[in-house]
Amino acid sequence: MDEFEEILQDFLIEAFELIEQLDQDLVELETRPDDLDLLNRIFRVAHTIKGASSFLNFDVLTHLTHHMENLLNMARHGDLVIDANVMDVILESIDLMKALLVRIRDHGEDSGLDVSGCVARLDVVANGGEAPEPVEVPIPVVQAPVVVQNSEEEPDYSTMSDAQVEAEIERLLAQKQAEAAAKRSANAEPSKPAEVEPDYANMSDAEVEAEIERLLLEKQAEAAAKRIQKTESAAPQEPVVQSVPVVVPAPQPKTEVAPVAKATPAASTTPTTPRRSEPKEEGDSKGGGVEQTIRVDVKRLDHLMNLIGELVLGKNRLIKINDDVEERYEGEAFLEELNQVVSIVSLVTTDLQIAVMKTRMLPIGKVFNKFPRMIRDLSRELNKKIELEIAGEDTELDKSIVEEIGDPLVHIIRNSCDHGIEVGDVRIAAGKTDVGTIQLKAYHEGNHIVIQIIDDGKGLDADMLKQKSIEKGIITEKEADAMSEKEAFGLIFRPGFSTAAQVTSVSGRGVGMDVVKTNIEKLNGMIDIDSEVGKGTSMKLKIPLTLAIIQALLVGVQEEYYAIPLASVLETVRINKDDIYTVENRSVMRLRDEVLSLVHIGDIFEVARVFDTSEHAYVVVLGLAESKIGLIVDTLIGQEEIVIKSLGEYLKGIEGIAGATIRGDGGVTLIVDVAALMQMAKSVKSTIGSESGETKKIGVKNSASDYCVMIVDDSKTDRTIMRKALEPLGVTLVEATDGVEALNILKQGDHFFDAMLIDIEMPRMDGYTLASEIKKYNKYKNLPLIAVTSRAGKADRMRGVESGMVEYITKPYSPEYLMNVVKRNIKFNEGL
Amino acid sequence: MSEKLQQIINKQNKALVGDNQKVDEVIQLVGFIVGEEEFSIPILSIQEIIKPIGWTRVPQIPSYILGVFNLRGSVIPLIDLRARFGLPLQKHTDETRFIVMKNGDDVAGFVIDRLTEAIRMPKRDIGPAPDTISESETMIDGVGKQADRIVTILKVHKLLERNF
Numbered sequence: 001m002d003e004f005e006e007i008l009q010d011f012l013i014e015a016f017e018l019i020e021q022l023d024q025d026l027v028e029l030e031t032r033p034d035d036l037d038l039l040n041r042i043f044r045v046a047h048t049i050k051g052a053s054s055f056l057n058f059d060v061l062t063h064l065t066h067h068m069e070n071l072l073n074m075a076r077h078g079d080l081v082i083d084a085n086v087m088d089v090i091l092e093s094i095d096l097m098k099a100l101l102v103r104i105r106d107h108g109e110d111s112g113l114d115v116s117g118c119v120a121r122l123d124v125v126a127n128g129g130e131a132p133e134p135v136e137v138p139i140p141v142v143q144a145p146v147v148v149q150n151s152e153e154e155p156d157y158s159t160m161s162d163a164q165v166e167a168e169i170e171r172l173l174a175q176k177q178a179e180a181a182a183k184r185s186a187n188a189e190p191s192k193p194a195e196v197e198p199d200y201a202n203m204s205d206a207e208v209e210a211e212i213e214r215l216l217l218e219k220q221a222e223a224a225a226k227r228i229q230k231t232e233s234a235a236p237q238e239p240v241v242q243s244v245p246v247v248v249p250a251p252q253p254k255t256e257v258a259p260v261a262k263a264t265p266a267a268s269t270t271p272t273t274p275r276r277s278e279p280k281e282e283g284d285s286k287g288g289g290v291e292q293t294i295r296v297d298v299k300r301l302d303h304l305m306n307l308i309g310e311l312v313l314g315k316n317r318l319i320k321i322n323d324d325v326e327e328r329y330e331g332e333a334f335l336e337e338l339n340q341v342v343s344i345v346s347l348v349t350t351d352l353q354i355a356v357m358k359t360r361m362l363p364i365g366k367v368f369n370k371f372p373r374m375i376r377d378l379s380r381e382l383n384k385k386i387e388l389e390i391a392g393e394d395t396e397l398d399k400s401i402v403e404e405i406g407d408p409l410v411h412i413i414r415n416s417c418d419h420g421i422e423v424g425d426v427r428i429a430a431g432k433t434d435v436g437t438i439q440l441k442a443y444h445e446g447n448h449i450v451i452q453i454i455d456d457g458k459g460l461d462a463d464m465l466k467q468k469s470i471e472k473g474i475i476t477e478k479e480a481d482a483m484s485e486k487e488a489f490g491l492i493f494r495p496g497f498s499t500a501a502q503v504t505s506v507s508g509r510g511v512g513m514d515v516v517k518t519n520i521e522k523l524n525g526m527i528d529i530d531s532e533v534g535k536g537t538s539m540k541l542k543i544p545l546t547l548a549i550i551q552a553l554l555v556g557v558q559e560e561y562y563a564i565p566l567a568s569v570l571e572t573v574r575i576n577k578d579d580i581y582t583v584e585n586r587s588v589m590r591l592r593d594e595v596l597s598l599v600h601i602g603d604i605f606e607v608a609r610v611f612d613t614s615e616h617a618y619v620v621v622l623g624l625a626e627s628k629i630g631l632i633v634d635t636l637i638g639q640e641e642i643v644i645k646s647l648g649e650y651l652k653g654i655e656g657i658a659g660a661t662i663r664g665d666g667g668v669t670l671i672v673d674v675a676a677l678m679q680m681a682k683s684v685k686s687t688i689g690s691e692s693g694e695t696k697k698i699g700v701k702n703s704a705s706d707y708c709v710m711i712v713d714d715s716k717t718d719r720t721i722m723r724k725a726l727e728p729l730g731v732t733l734v735e736a737t738d739g740v741e742a743l744n745i746l747k748q749g750d751h752f753f754d755a756m757l758i759d760i761e762m763p764r765m766d767g768y769t770l771a772s773e774i775k776k777y778n779k780y781k782n783l784p785l786i787a788v789t790s791r792a793g794k795a796d797r798m799r800g801v802e803s804g805m806v807e808y809i810t811k812p813y814s815p816e817y818l819m820n821v822v823k824r825n826i827k828f829n830e831g832l
Numbered sequence: 833m834s835e836k837l838q839q840i841i842n843k844q845n846k847a848l849v850g851d852n853q854k855v856d857e858v859i860q861l862v863g864f865i866v867g868e869e870e871f872s873i874p875i876l877s878i879q880e881i882i883k884p885i886g887w888t889r890v891p892q893i894p895s896y897i898l899g900v901f902n903l904r905g906s907v908i909p910l911i912d913l914r915a916r917f918g919l920p921l922q923k924h925t926d927e928t929r930f931i932v933m934k935n936g937d938d939v940a941g942f943v944i945d946r947l948t949e950a951i952r953m954p955k956r957d958i959g960p961a962p963d964t965i966s967e968s969e970t971m972i973d974g975v976g977k978q979a980d981r982i983v984t985i986l987k988v989h990k991l992l993e994r995n996f
Contacts, residue, residue, distance in 0.1 A: 310905060560889065605891035647890070647900060650909045650940055650994050654892055660900055660907045668888040668902050748923065 309643035320664030365393030392442035420457030460531035462488035490626035493517040554637035599681040704730035713759035725815035739765025771803040784825040863948035
């Protein structure tokens with residue numbers, strides 16, 4: 001049973017892979033009906049699936065594929081010309097085959113779907129007639145992908161009795177046998193036993209065994225043939241059959257299985273397009289070929305990616321520590337070695353990350369493949385002539401993104417077909433050819449992949465879009481007037497918007513484009529629309545290559561840091577406070593020829609304004625999908641590679657936060673959810689420019705001990721000398737051993753200091769740095785800082801003044817002098 | 833021979849049963865102080881106890897959640913139990929600890945004032961939570977009585993439950 005399961009799984013994987021290619025081949029076939037190469041490929045799919053399914057006892061599937069094979073075989077031998085009607089039937093049968101395979105995958109059996117209608121139709125077409133097909137008028141109105149309804153549309157079949165159907169099947173079986181024999185002789189494989197479609201029910205066990213044996217052989221031969229094709233992908237797929245359109249034995253002594261054939265392919269056709277990723281088919285060990293690919297469970301890749309994430313965090317941390325060490329032990333010999341190690345580790349980590357990312361990459365062709373078929377169906381359904389041009393289908397991107405991108409693209413392309421491309425008459429009247437073109441392009445641009453959908457249809461009319469939006473109450477008239485053309489195009493992404501005058505089954509329900517925007521935003525992507533009335537529309541989706549590890553811009557606001565996905569950052573600008581204007585309670589600025597609305601990151605994330613913000617601010621211009629906003633931050637820290645971690649179940653769904661990352665210093669930094677931030681920005685009221693009114697705490701001094709002075713010095717002796725000098729005053733004294741400690745004491749706010757005595761040379765943070773740090777706080781602006789140091793040079797004094805020191809005492813000093821300076825600065829006795 | 837064997841088996845069984853009863857009757861708790869009161873939680877729901885480390889504020893959440901911190905690569909929420917219980921805030925002291933509690937996949941750190949001790953308490957000494965508190969709302973699992981004090985046992989799953 002397990003073995004059976006295994007075979008079944010292999011079968012399903014193979015079958016789905018084959019089918020993926022099939023749709024595209026079929027649509028191509030319609031335009032080039034005499035391309036034998038294509039026909040052969042399609043025929044082989046049906047054949048392979050038939051062979052395997054009969055072995056696995058999926059009778060319904062076998063039955064269907066058998067008839068498909070039959071029809072295709074005729075086509076391939078030139079007995080049948082493939083036109084649109086035949087193609088409709090073939091496509092229908094393939095849809096049915098897919099449905100059956102899905103059923104087998106989900107339920108393990110293939111019953112429950114009615115294939116008889118389709119089979120009968122296949123036979124009718126195969127027998128040369130389109131006449132009995134009432135549905136198949138020159139321009140079919142309904143191409144029926146819904147397979148269950150088939151029997152209703154097939155009057156010919158419904159008039160048949162069961163017995164007749166049986167007879168028909170019998171007849172076809174016989175025909176099939178003859179054909180199979182003919183084919184075998186054509187392939188110069190006379191040793192192969194006759195291929196019959198056996199009735200398993202009537203077979204003895206031994207017969208079943210023999211049948212299995214036979215099928216296995218057949219499969220092996222096929223596999224070997226495939227191997228050969230694979231190794232010479234540009235060569236004709238089945239050279240023998242190709243060169244012989246009629247069913248006679250080929251004069252060439254080549255066979256499908258003989259490896260010799262590989263050396264001398266009958267190069268009678270132009271090279272076909274190289275087949276896309278079909279790793280499965282390479283290397284069946286029997287032929288002695290080395291396996292070039294292996295299948296890997298996605299979970300393992302995900303796990304690998306997580307581990308790499310941890311490694312990247314470690315690397316960031318190492319770099320940070322290296323920087324610190326460098327600063328501290330400048331000029332020491334071991335530094336160079338450390339530097340080397342760090343840079344090697346960082347390099348290898350980056351390479352490793354890229355390598356693992358690559359293993360998760362899939363060509364976008366996987367998604368694009370389904371569009372030719374979709375366009376074909378749509379063009380028949382909408383009665384428009386539409387051509388699809390695909391470029392860059394080899395462009396690769398992360399598996400998770402490939403999975404997400406399909407739906408949005410379907411919506412956009414449907415939309416282009418339905419609303420963009422005009423009907424033939426209109427196109428001709430507009431001076432265009434009657435065939436509309438939709439181009440689908442994919443290419444890399446830096447760390448992004450760009451997918452472009454261009455149609456040459458009627459284009460978007462900004463005024464019409466505005467008018468429509470006002471009618472539907474999506475925007476007000478005032479908003480409409482203020483809108484640029486680009487912003488107006490963006491209206492199509494608003495929920496509840498639909499431009500089609502009439503709602504069709506294809507699009508126009510007003511949900512599609514809204515979904516597109518949400519999905520693209522989920523991927524941190526951007527949408528850019530360009531359109532010209534009468535000329536067409538171009539939609540550009542810009543999507544990051546991967547999701548787990550991203551480049552981020554780190555920004556600071558007050559004492560907090562936030563990471564903004566770099567994918568959404570368009571640019572950063574340094575501005576003056578004066579550059580900010582207020583329009584209707586909203587802050588805006590002029591950025592070149594655009595007006596950009598602004599929001600302060602502190603207002604969004606409720607950051608308390610403790611520091612005095614300087615005259616300058618930085619604006620990070622964020623772009624997402626089609627909207628833009630300027631985010632004001634205090635500082636720009638830089639660009640860093642970050643690993644996205646979830647905040648966990650307890651804190652999930654916090655508005656504006658997409659997750660967290662761990663920085664090089666071990667701290668946690670939150671990642672901004674740009675999409676949510678843009679939403680929030682709409683409701684945040686601006687506080688830009690309004691200084692936070694710091695309540696002045698003027699402590700009433702009643703006694704000497706109400707005065708508080710901090711002594712910052714790394715030397716115990718120096719601290720004691722100062723303490724001794726000041727003790728007679730009776731003021732409260734607090735000691736700190738270096739700048740960092742002093743700053744922490746200040747921040748705790750246990751004491752309200754009236755003055756600070758600061759040594760200049762200290763470990764961790766020196767006096768100058770401490771002074772400038774302290775002066776960043778609004779409430780310490782007027783705190784007297786007194787330098788006490790042995791550095792007496794003029795330059796030192798100047799630096800002291802620059803960093804905000806008010807007095808400069810050089811060691812040694814007399815206790816009285818120190819006392820007087822402190823007294824003066826804390827205005828001692830004045831209040832008493 | 834068989835009689836002797838039987839005796840030994842009986843004896844062993846007895847010993848086993850006795851052990852089981854003992855294990856069943858005693859639960860191990862870790863006691864800690866928040867504000868004026870002593871609380872405790874089952875030792876098995878504690879992942880680890882660490883000294884305070886830096887954390888990052890997270891916007892738009894109730895004030896009793898201080899933010900998130902990094903516990904060896906995992907981002908974990910940090911909840912101040914003083915604030916959670918509506919007590920006035922206090923500065924962290926040398927005795928302040930973060931207790932990292934887990935319940936299934938839910939993990940969070942809790943700030944407590946100080947640890948007291950590991951308590952082994954017989955089950956019979958544990959009474960139900962006071963009736964005045966509704967069963968579904970209360971964070972109290974029970975009240976343990978000891979010779980000189982009472983200890984409130986908290987429901988870990990309730991503490992780890994998101995309630996905003």
